[in-house]
Amino acid sequence: MIRLQSLSLSRGVKSLFEKADVTLNPGEHVGLIGANGAGKSTLFAMLMGTLHPDGGSIEIPSRWRMAHVAQETPALDRPALEYVIDGDTTLRALEAELEALEAQDEAHDDHAHGNRIAELHGLLADADAYTVRSRAEVLLTGLGFSAAQMQEAVAQFSGGWRMRLNLAQALMCPSDLLLLDEPTNHLDLDAILWLEDWLKRYPGTLIIISHDRDFLDGVVDVIVHIDQKKLKRYGGTYSQFETQRAMALSLDAAAFARQQRERAHLQSFIDRFKAKATKARQAQSRMKMLARMEELAPVHASSPFSFEFRDPVATPNPLLVMEDGEAGYKLDDGDNKVIISNIKFSLTQGQRIGLLGVNGAGKSTLIKSIAGELPLVNGVARFGKGLVIGYFAQHQVEMLRHDESPLWHMVKLAPTVREQELRNFLGGFNFPGDMVTSSIAPFSGGEKARLALALIAWQRPNLLLLDEPTNHLDLETREALTVALAQFEGTLVLVSHDRHLLRATTDEFMIVAEGALKPFDGDLDDYRDWLFRTRLGKVEAKPAKADTRPARADAPIAETRKPPEPKAAAAAAPVSAAARQEQKRLEAQERQRRANLVKPVETRIKRLEEQIAKLTAKKAAVDALLAGTGIYEESRKDELKAVMLDQAYIAKELDQVEAEWLEKQSELEALLAA
Secondary structure: OEEEEEEEEEEOOEEEEEEEEEEEOOOOEEEEEEOOOOOHHHHHHHHHOOOOOOEEEEEOOOOOOEEEOOOOOOOOOOEHHHHHHOOOHHHHHHHHHHHHHHHOOHHHOOHHHHHHHHHHHHHHHHOOHHHHHHHHHHHHHHOOOOHHHHOOEHHHOOHHHHHHHHHHHHHHOOOOEEEEEOOOOOOOHHHHHHHHHHHHOOOOEEEEEOOOHHHHHHHOOEEEEEEOOEEEEEEOOHHHHHHHHHHHHOOOHHHHHHHHHHHHHHHHHHHHHOOOHHHHHHHHHHHHHHHOHHHHHHHHHHOOOOOOOOOOOOOOOOOEEEEEEEEEEEOOOOOEEEEEEEEEEEEOOOOEEEEEOOOOOOHHHHHHHHHOOOOOOEEEEEEOOOOOEEEEOHHHHHOOOOOOOHHHHHHHHOOOOOHHHHHHHHHOOOOOHHHHHOOOOOOOHHHHHHHHHHHHHHOOOOEEEEEOOOOOOOHHHHHHHHHHHHOOOOEEEEEOOOHHHHHHHOOEEEEEEOOEEEEEOOOHHHHHHHHHHHOOOOOOOOOOOOOOOOOOOOOOOOOOOOOOOOOOOOOOOOOOHHHHHHHHHHHHHHHHHHHHHHHHHHHHHHHHHHHHHHHHHHHHHHHHHHHOOHHHOHHHHHHHHHHHHHHHHHHHHHHHHHHHHHHHHHHHHHHHHO
16 A cells, blocks of 8 residues: 655745645545645655655555656657557567567577577566557557557657657556546547546556546545645545535635525526526526535635626627538648538527537537638628627637736736726736736746636627637636636537536537537437447457456446437428518517517616625625624624614615516516517
8 A cells, every 4th residue: 555654845935745644545546636736746756756755754565566647758750659568668678688589699599598588478478468559559549549640750749649648658557556647638528538438447556636527536436635735535536525525614604605605696596587588598507506516615615716707798699600611721732621511500699509529520620610710611601790709729828928917918908997907807817916917928827728718708708619728727717617607698619528517517519520510419428428339439448457456336338328319400391582581571570679678678677687786795795794793892883883774774775676676577578478
């Protein structure tokens, strides 16, 4: 087993661990979690022996073989497949020795020489040398490499793909202890699902750092939390850790009050809007968030910040329509490369779509086409008047001016807005104090992504297009983003490998597959089954060491369930052009008539909702003040009277505003039903 006893370590003036203790048993799959900068990667360095603690001890069985993912990948001419096989260093050493012995001249071919050759052949057989190439191919296929790519030189791959090669090399190494630091960072959803399945069956001790909660839930059975410079062990998955931690956090009055306020806010919205046709989808999203509140509460309650996407000023309906579209790009020779054909796609107000598809299918190409960054190769795209798109992709982060500050970026976006208002807004995205005016060059990837999201949120988009927004975000920031997106009032199209984010913020899925965009009839579990059958069904990689532990509950996927098929588009009945034109004219007239009646009422309701929000905030502040003990001191008697008077006035005004809101709500519902 692994024992860390009285572990202490400081880096410069910062103390990371103080007399920390934890014990890990053989075969356990451990998730190592903690805030950014808490010391997760530092602990890995100590386990690998590249860093030594200031005090205490680390005990690892001396005979254990350790594997980890290399952070550097040299630009080698070596084929990718051979580079991955190099991960099995024992096998490579045996092969090198055998090659050297067989190359010796016959004068050395004595009895001992022949015996050693025979012994090496036996050792190679024990090391599965005769299946090594097929095992390496399985690993590379599961991580998204094609057969042709396996023969390409390592130097030909980009940084993200080289990290996949390093991961494959670590998995190739027979090991008793496997250390993985953010292995999903450079993977898409199909590769993550394959890796999750592989790691479930890994027989050794696994310690993994990850910000993907669903991935942790699928792989680990123990959580070690770095908190307050200590190591605390929790039995169970990440979700079970959250439940246990929630119990501890509930003892903290401030954290509990924050959770209750958030629950009350969500419930208030649901109660007011679940019967309102134009708000039903948003109410459903909040109901989903409320149902998951126990799961979200522990991290979110201790999160250093939360943020929100401001409500859109107005939203056209539909937002956009694509007909007979072909998405792709131009090649250097001037020809068009079509990725997705026959696109018939529209976005209406309030839709929340998760976009699925294997790596390279064209999800990002479609997002760019919707955003207008990549014109359609063929077909028509009509954008609604008043459409405001908030588009996030990794290149948006790269386009930030690294020599400038967050405040500079905001001033450039809103030059006429007061600086204090911009500072306050950035503070909501966790850019406090001097950080607002500091160059973003030393910022982490997560901090830069947060700034890009802030710039989008300021513009009050009615359509959010997010392409892998959680890359480099820690668990706390992901939770803040999840809550913000669940409460976003506009339309959302999301590409993400974070299944928790997809489940909590989207209502429907579409899939890009075989050069087409189609609705996907199923949930993420159905997508996993479909993916394993259609793409990864034959990619069955067995971990290198024989599994001596009892059978785990998560057996390979059963083949009894029929994979969901994309919905077929319903055939429209033929209608003459003149009839369609007349029908559209009448529909437009009716929409205008309704709008003239409905808009004043909706405007008044919006103002009332703003008043309710402000009064509710004031009431919460007064209630919090009265809940304390200081206000009841004799010296603050006059202040107490004033506060209690404020409480009465606020309560009365809130009752009046809510009564008017109910009246206007009934009036609006009657108009909509007419």
